[in-house]
Amino acid sequence: MSNSAGTPGEITRRQMLRRIGLTALVAGPGAGLLSACATGGSPAATSSAAPSAAAATSAANPFGVAAGAPLEVVIFKGGLGDSYATEVHEPLYKKAFPKAEIKHVATQQIAQTLQPRFAGGDVPDMIANSGTDLMDNAALQQEGQLLELTELWDAPSIDDPSKKVRDMVAPGTVESGLITGKPYVMNYVFSAYGLWYDAALFEKEGWAPPKTMEEFKTLCEAIKAKGITPFAFAGKNASYYAYWMILISAAKIEGNQLLLDIDNLVDGAWTRDSVKQSAAAWAEIGKYMDKSFEGLIHTEVQTRQNQGKVALYPSGSWLENEQKSQTPEGFKYALTPTPSVTAADKLPFEAIRAAAGEGYIVPAKAKNPKGGLAYLRIMLSKEGARGFTEKSGNITVVTGAADGLELSPGNASLSAAQTAAGQNIVTYNSFEGWYKELETELRKQTNALMFGRISADEFCEKMQKAADKTKADSSITKQNRTV
Amino acid sequence: MRHGKYPFIVGFLFAPVVLYVVFVISPYIQAFYIALTNWKGISANPQFIGLENFTRLFDDEVFWAAVRHHGVLLLVVPLATIAIALFFSFLLNLSGGQKGGQMTGLLGSKFYRVVFFLPQVLAVAIVGVLFQAIYRPDETGVINSLLAKVGVEPVGWLIEPDLALWAIMGVMVWQAVGFYVVLFSAGMSSIPRDVFEAAALDGAGRFTLFFKITLPLLWDTMQVAWVYLGIAAFDAFALVQVLSVDRGGPDNATTVLPLEIWRTAFNFSKFGYASAMGVALFFMTITFAALTLRVTRRERIEF
Numbered sequence: 176m177s178n179s180a181g182t183p184g185e186i187t188r189r190q191m192l193r194r195i196g197l198t199a200l201v202a203g204p205g206a207g208l209l210s211a212c213a214t215g216g217s218p219a220a221t222s223s224a225a226p227s228a229a230a231a232t233s234a235a236n237p238f239g240v241a242a243g244a245p246l247e248v249v250i251f252k253g254g255l256g257d258s259y260a261t262e263v264h265e266p267l268y269k270k271a272f273p274k275a276e277i278k279h280v281a282t283q284q285i286a287q288t289l290q291p292r293f294a295g296g297d298v299p300d301m302i303a304n305s306g307t308d309l310m311d312n313a314a315l316q317q318e319g320q321l322l323e324l325t326e327l328w329d330a331p332s333i334d335d336p337s338k339k340v341r342d343m344v345a346p347g348t349v350e351s352g353l354i355t356g357k358p359y360v361m362n363y364v365f366s367a368y369g370l371w372y373d374a375a376l377f378e379k380e381g382w383a384p385p386k387t388m389e390e391f392k393t394l395c396e397a398i399k400a401k402g403i404t405p406f407a408f409a410g411k412n413a414s415y416y417a418y419w420m421i422l423i424s425a426a427k428i429e430g431n432q433l434l435l436d437i438d439n440l441v442d443g444a445w446t447r448d449s450v451k452q453s454a455a456a457w458a459e460i461g462k463y464m465d466k467s468f469e470g471l472i473h474t475e476v477q478t479r480q481n482q483g484k485v486a487l488y489p490s491g492s493w494l495e496n497e498q499k500s501q502t503p504e505g506f507k508y509a510l511t512p513t514p515s516v517t518a519a520d521k522l523p524f525e526a527i528r529a530a531a532g533e534g535y536i537v538p539a540k541a542k543n544p545k546g547g548l549a550y551l552r553i554m555l556s557k558e559g560a561r562g563f564t565e566k567s568g569n570i571t572v573v574t575g576a577a578d579g580l581e582l583s584p585g586n587a588s589l590s591a592a593q594t595a596a597g598q599n600i601v602t603y604n605s606f607e608g609w610y611k612e613l614e615t616e617l618r619k620q621t622n623a624l625m626f627g628r629i630s631a632d633e634f635c636e637k638m639q640k641a642a643d644k645t646k647a648d649s650s651i652t653k654q655n656r657t658v
Numbered sequence: 659m660r661h662g663k664y665p666f667i668v669g670f671l672f673a674p675v676v677l678y679v680v681f682v683i684s685p686y687i688q689a690f691y692i693a694l695t696n697w698k699g700i701s702a703n704p705q706f707i708g709l710e711n712f713t714r715l716f717d718d719e720v721f722w723a724a725v726r727h728h729g730v731l732l733l734v735v736p737l738a739t740i741a742i743a744l745f746f747s748f749l750l751n752l753s754g755g756q757k758g759g760q761m762t763g764l765l766g767s768k769f770y771r772v773v774f775f776l777p778q779v780l781a782v783a784i785v786g787v788l789f790q791a792i793y794r795p796d797e798t799g800v801i802n803s804l805l806a807k808v809g810v811e812p813v814g815w816l817i818e819p820d821l822a823l824w825a826i827m828g829v830m831v832w833q834a835v836g837f838y839v840v841l842f843s844a845g846m847s848s849i850p851r852d853v854f855e856a857a858a859l860d861g862a863g864r865f866t867l868f869f870k871i872t873l874p875l876l877w878d879t880m881q882v883a884w885v886y887l888g889i890a891a892f893d894a895f896a897l898v899q900v901l902s903v904d905r906g907g908p909d910n911a912t913t914v915l916p917l918e919i920w921r922t923a924f925n926f927s928k929f930g931y932a933s934a935m936g937v938a939l940f941f942m943t944i945t946f947a948a949l950t951l952r953v954t955r956r957e958r959i960e961f
Contacts, residue, residue, distance in 0.1 A: 286924060293700050314927040318701040410817070411903050467795035469903055470817040611926045623909055628819070650696050650710075650928065 235271070237330040237552075238545040243274040246546040247299035249289065251306045252281040254497045255364070255533070255567040260303075263562030267553045268546075275546065284308045293320055298538040300547040304360075305533050312534060313609050316354045317652050322537040324358040327548050333556035340555050344572040348531040350658045351603060361551050362531035363563075365570045367510060367589050368419055369527055370487045371494050373480070374509035374584065382486075384511035386524045388456045391514045395463045398486045406460050407485040409476040410469030410622045415607070415614075416489045417457070418621040423513045423528050423601050425453035430521040431602045438605045439655055440646040445639040454624060454631035456516045461625035469626050474501075481506060491532075495585030496568040508585035510592050526599035527592050531572045609654045616641040686940070693933035699923060704930065711934035721935065723910040724918050725942075727823060728892055731830075731914075732946065736887035738831045740880060743838030746774060748868050750839065751846045752854070771843070774836040782833070786900030789829050793901065816901055819911040826897055826912055834890065838883050845879035846872060881954045885947050892943050895920065915939045 232239040246268065250257040257279075265277050280299065282288045286308045292298055293315070304310055315321050328341035328349050341349050345365055352360030372384065380401065385391035395405035408417045426434050429449035436444040444450075468476055477494065479485045481501045488494070495508040502508070512527045535554070537547035553559045560576035563569070570577050570586060582590065607614045617638060624634040645651055693711055697704030715721050750767040777785065792800040793815035802812040815825040849872065857871050895916035899905055905921065906913030915935060923932035 290699060290924075308924075311927045314698050314700055318698060320700060410908070414904060465796065466814055466817065467812060469908060470793075470795035470814060615921070615925065618904055619907055619909060622903065622907060626817075626908075628909065650931070 234331065234336060236549070238326065238548045240272060240275075240543070240545040240549045242272055244272075244543040244546055245276040245278065246272075246301070246543055246550065247278040247280065247541075248550065249280045249282065249285070249299045249302045251285055251303045251309070252283055253306045254493055255305075255569060257281040259563045259566035263566060264550065264554055264559055267556075267559055267562075268550050271549065271553065272546070286310045293538070296540060298541050300537065300541040300543045301550045302536050302538065303533070304536050309534075311608070311611065312360055312536065313354055313652065313654060315536070315538075316359050320539055321354070321359040322539045322541070322544050322547065324352065324361055324537070324548070324551070327361065327551055327555075328358060330548075330552055333552060333558075340552060343555060343574060345529075345531065345574055347529075347600070347602065347658075348572040350656075351531045352534065353656060355654060356656075360534040360536055361555075362534050363554060363571055364493075364531065364533040364567075365529065365572050366491045366493065366532045367527050367529045367592060368423065368491045369489070369510045369512045369592070370420075371480070371490055371508055371510055371585075372487050373483070374507040374588070375505055376483060376486070377509075384509075385514045387515050388459070391460060395460065399463060403483065404465055404479070404485045405463040406487050406489075407464055407468050407476050407479065408489055408625070409471050409473040410626065411472045413473035413476075414618045414621045414625070416473070417461075417625050418617050419491075419528070419604075420489045420513055421450075421453050421457050421621065421624075422604060424456065424516050425449040426528075426601045427513065427520045427522040427526055428452055428516050434602050434604055435656060437642075438609070440606075440610075440642050440653070442643075443639065445642055446635045450638075451631050451635050452516050454634045458624050458627070458631055458634075461627065464625065466626060469622055477501070492585065492589050493569060495583055499568070508583070509588040510585065512592065512596070522599050522601065525592075525595045525597075526601055527596040528601040528603070529593060529596070530603040605654065605656055610645045610651060612648075612651075613641050613645045689933045689936050689940075692930055693937045695930045697929045697933075698927045699929040700927070707930070711931045712938075714931065715934060715938060720906075720910055720913060720918055721915075721938075724906075724913045724915045727912065727914055728942070730823060731827060731891035731894060732888055734827050735830050735834070735891045736884050738827075739834045739838055739887055740883055742831065743835050743842055743883075744873075744876075744880075746770075746835065747839045747842035747846060748872060751843050752864075752867065752872065771839065774839045776836065777833045778836040780833070782896040783900060785829060785833050786897050789897075789901060793825055816912075817903055817908055819908050822902060822908065822912045826894065826901055829897055829901070830890065830894060834887065838887075841879060841883060842876060845876045849875045877954075881951065884954065885950050888946050888950060889943060892916075892939060892946070 248260060248265065250260045260281075261279055265279060269275065269277060278299075280288070283306060285302065285304055285306055289298070289302065289310060293310075298320070302310075304312060312321065328339065330340050332338045332340050332343045334343065348362060349358050351362045352358050354360070370384070376382075377384070380397075382394060382397065385394045398405040408414065422434065422437070425447075426449075429447065433444065433447065433449055474497075476485065477488060477490075477498050478501050480488045481498055481503060492510065495502070498508075510527075512525060515524045535551060537544050537551065541547055554563070555573055557573060557576045560571040560573035561580065563571050564577045564580060568583065568586070570589070577586075620629070620634050620637050620641075623629045624631065629637070646653070692704065694706055694708060695704035696707050696710075750771055780788075794800070794802065795812060795814040795817050797803055797806045797812050799812065799815075801815065805811075805813065814821065816822050853871055853875070854867065857867055862870065893916055894914045898912050898914050898917050899920075902908075902912040906917050916939070919932045919935045919939070922935060923929045926932075
């Protein structure tokens with residue numbers, strides 16, 4: 176052995192490696208860094224609403240927006256695109272306030288873009304808080320970051336100054352944006368939820384959408400015999416489509432009080448018979464799925480429906496628009512309500528979940544919050560809403576704004592379903608936004624139930640346990656709703 | 659000349675040290691503080707709540723599932739990676755016998771070296787997307803379509819709770835092997851060739867050469883590799899995020915701490931609790947690294 180104590184180069188290489196190793200050791204658990212430089216200094220208190228404070232209110236300008244105050248609008252550029260903002264609402268705002276400069280920001284990552292700005296106190300004036308990476312509205316409200324929208328809902332409508340804005344929108348719209356009993360979120364898009372199918376295919380095969388779960392099973396057999404997967408959802412990122420169905424069915428059995436009780440974390444709400452019956456019925460339908468759907472994402476499964484490989488798909492009314500580029504000629508989207516589970520269901524088969532979705536918020540500490548309110552009021556005008564429907568293909572909460580527009584097959588079916596449902600509306604779940612941990616658990620357990628790893632009873636018990644945990648967690652602010 | 663030495667060194671060190679303190683050390687210190695608060699990530703005035711976040715960790719089912727997974731990762735990923743990398747680098751460098759007094763690798767070893775290193779060059783997100791296609795659970799997946807050719811039913815690589823974590827570990831090993839092949843190759847080429855010559859003269863075969871000569875003389879390098887891979891086993895965030903069912907599923911079967919930290923902070927708006935998890939992870943990593951360096955310490959062979 177050549178005992179030459181190592182050449183200098185040799186030592187350097189080893190020591191280098193070791194040093195890099197130690198550096199990595201210090202830099203390795205980088206996750207601890209995620210909240211970097213977060214609570215450093217208090218944000219500059221100077222940036223609050225000073226510049227736009229003073230301007231007289233008038234019939235045309237009920238909030239007293241300062242004419243020259245610039246407006247910054249942040250739009251979630253997802254399924255709805257952002258041309259409805261750049262080509263409809265922003266020009267309308269510019270028309271109302273010609274001296275105002277509008278800054279338009281489009282992003283797919285609302286939270287990543289805005290969370291640091293909220294922490295730093297430099298916030299925009301209006302935010303389309305949507306998408307997978309939306310910010311937690313309840314948390315924002317709790318920190319005093321959201322502007323209360325009562326002033327907006329009570330303002331005179333642009334189309335008919337004798338009426339308030341709140342009277343121009345679909346019932347339940349204002350209520351859907353309540354946090355701790357006050358309106359903070361303007362939900363704009365009118366959505367209905369149910370099972371989507373290709374009306375052309377069903378007509379060709381002589382299938383009718385099922386009215387009861389028994390019929391649903393019989394239909395599933397018939398569809399399966401044709402080599403088509405009867406029912407599907409995507410477990411990898413869209414199991415909430417399936418839990419919506421479970422909760423809608425449960426609400427049809429017991430009535431909307433169930434959804435209120437679930438939201439209000441009432442003891443034992445998840446273990447009630449209605450939830451058990453619904454979960455058991457849907458688990459039966461789950462058996463007709465292909466196991467592999469658990470590892471696929473929503474667009475992959477949706478595209479299979481467009482290819483005629485999947486018959487019924489649970490989703491909301493944005494589906495048609497989302498799949499536009501994939502939908503083949505002759506494919507006709509149609510919506511059917513969730514089938515009745517028992518003969519004694521409180522709500523009829525025709526009952527449908529309809530809700531206002533896609534939240535828009537005005538930050539309380541914006542530089543031009545009045546401008547943000549005025550922008551929302553413009554969105555809620557007939558002209559603004561109509562333009563939105565034209566650009567995005569979605570119907571808004573503004574009643575009658577889409578009248579006379581030529582509707583797509585899906586939207587036409589949606590409006591027919593709404594007419595059939597009448598007053599029989601299944602309401603929404605607020606816990607999805609209020610208690611994210613509960614929602615995450617529900618996603619997990621829904622996959623486990625629908626792909627046959629747990630029984631309906633286990634599903635209910637696990638969810639009740641998660642709800643109890645949320646209820647007992649002092650660090651989560653509890654919400655309540657009565658409507 | 660000599661009196662100018664220190665300002666010269668300080669001049670060089672100043673900028674990196676400042677950067678390191680600002681972007682690495684200070685966030686760490688902040689994370690320790692945030693872990694003791696109920697900060698929600700939005701306002702600038704978190705409340706101090708003592709050790710509540712840490713006591714909460716004790717009965718957090720998901721946290722312990724993640725810790726268990728790190729235990730499995732810690733055993734499997736370094737062992738498998740080091741074993742495979744050692745085998746390959748031995749084949750590449752030393753197994754071809756002697757040529758002109760120089761140990762050589764197999765025929766075409768330069769080509770293989772490039773092939774092995776390739777995954778290391780790919781960003782981990784790209785590797786994730788690649789393996790989405792490879793592991794796709796239906797018959798359109800790369801592996802499953804091959805299996806279908808021999809009449810095997812599609813395997814749910816990432817959707818079977820018992821299989822998912824192993825599938826992800828497979829990706830981690832696949833990606834890491836190339837780098838350690840290069841690292842061990844460097845180590846092997848620094849072993850003096852007279853050692854091999856002497857052993858070969860004494861009639862040692864490839865097997866003996868590997869276990870009696872190469873392995874002991876590579877010990878330092880392997881120790882470093884072990885620490886590196888261990889730290890990688892405490893991460894796995896990106897692959898789990900991209901590949902697993904609903905980020906950590908099915909049924910928590912693949913979740914890891916960095917993922918839960920991310921989810922707790924950015925989905926649940928519990929930055930305080932997430933920081934507590936981060937602090938726990940920090941101590942686990944430190945403990946692991948210190949233990950590894952201590953336990954594997956051996957008498958160094960000088961040559």
